[in-house]
Amino acid sequence: MITGMRDPSTPQAKAPLRTRQAPKQTAYNDIDLTRWKEYDEVSTDSLWVIPSRERSAGHKLDYHGNCVPQILTQMLQRYTKTGETMVDFFLGSGTSAIEAHRLGRHCVGVEIQPRMAAYVQEKIDDLGIGETTRIITGDSTDKIWTGRKIRNALQEFNVDQCQFAFLHPPYADIIQFSNLEKDLSNAGSTDGFLEEFEKVASLAFELLEKGRFAAVVIGDKYTNGELIPLGFYCMDRMNRVGFKTKSIIVKNMTGNERGKGRTSNLWRYRALAGGFYLFKHEYVIVFQKP
Numbered sequence: 001m002i003t004g005m006r007d008p009s010t011p012q013a014k015a016p017l018r019t020r021q022a023p024k025q026t027a028y029n030d031i032d033l034t035r036w037k038e039y040d041e042v043s044t045d046s047l048w049v050i051p052s053r054e055r056s057a058g059h060k061l062d063y064h065g066n067c068v069p070q071i072l073t074q075m076l077q078r079y080t081k082t083g084e085t086m087v088d089f090f091l092g093s094g095t096s097a098i099e100a101h102r103l104g105r106h107c108v109g110v111e112i113q114p115r116m117a118a119y120v121q122e123k124i125d126d127l128g129i130g131e132t133t134r135i136i137t138g139d140s141t142d143k144i145w146t147g148r149k150i151r152n153a154l155q156e157f158n159v160d161q162c163q164f165a166f167l168h169p170p171y172a173d174i175i176q177f178s179n180l181e182k183d184l185s186n187a188g189s190t191d192g193f194l195e196e197f198e199k200v201a202s203l204a205f206e207l208l209e210k211g212r213f214a215a216v217v218i219g220d221k222y223t224n225g226e227l228i229p230l231g232f233y234c235m236d237r238m239n240r241v242g243f244k245t246k247s248i249i250v251k252n253m254t255g256n257e258r259g260k261g262r263t264s265n266l267w268r269y270r271a272l273a274g275g276f277y278l279f280k281h282e283y284v285i286v287f288q289k290p
């Protein structure tokens with residue numbers, strides 16, 4: 001008989017019941033790889049064009065220099081499981097704390113400015129998300145004192161190490177965040193900034209669980225007509241302390257800026273006259289602790 005046709009003399013085999021495949025997951029997120037086609041909201045592309053910032057769940061543009069919440073959404077979905085804990089070494093206005101809570105994760109955040117730490121504490125109290133957040137007023141370059149405070153906060157979430165580390169430092173001196181000496185925006189020179197950044201990277205490496213991920217959000221800058229590639233320099237410092245680079249994501253800048261109007265035309269003029277290009281992107285660089 002022709003292959004593929006059933007021999008009518010044999011009894012028809014019972015069709016097997018269609019059972020759902022057992023979920024297949026990595027050790028570091030909740031994504032079920034047997035249903036990988038269903039995760040449209042999770043990005044795997046290295047170019048992110050985010051037209052507007054997320055404003056739900058208490059997110060607002062209340063701090064010059066804060067990041068769009070969507071960066072945290074993507075990172076936490078890819079690199080953490082529900083109930084796990086992240087550490088944000090540059091908390092700023094608390095974007096990570098709000099997003100971690102929204103996604104059912106914990107967040108320990110360190111911020112050097114007491115004023116900002118108090119502001120975020122008030123914000124999370126108003127939002128009623130204090131249970132998933134611990135805020136530390138401190139200097140993230142200080143391995144001993146801040147390291148100890150972070151470890152204590154992690155203990156409150158029943159872990160010794162975190163499952164994700166987030167570093168969104170000042171982009172050197174582009175924005176001066178405070179007058180505090182240990183504020184990275186006051187490091188004085190690119191080398192000084194990188195030395196201080198490396199101390200934070202080293203603390204992040206120590207506090208992150210093996211096999212887990214860290215992300216650095218950073219942009220480049222111009223000084224005296226020369227491009228200073230802070231993104232690549234910071235990547236190098238992360239590598240020096242032991243992190244392996246997994247991905248460089250290029251993210252557009254829109255969604256994070258207030259209206260620029262006439263000044264953007266002025267910059268366009270300066271770019272044309274000076275032979276350079278205007279920054280429209282920053283980096284989200286992803287690392288893994290081997």
Ligand SMILES: C[S@@+](CC[C@H](N)C(=O)[O-])C[C@H]1O[C@@H](n2cnc3c(N)ncnc32)[C@H](O)[C@@H]1O
Nearest residue numbers: 066067090092093095112139140168177183184
């Ligand atoms: C780019 S902002 C982070 C913004 C934050 N991701 C947000 O969405 O609001 C950098 C923050 O790092 C803080 N900072 C600077 N030096 C620091 C240090 N040594 N330790 C801890 N925080 C520091 C600044 O005060 C500032 O709030």
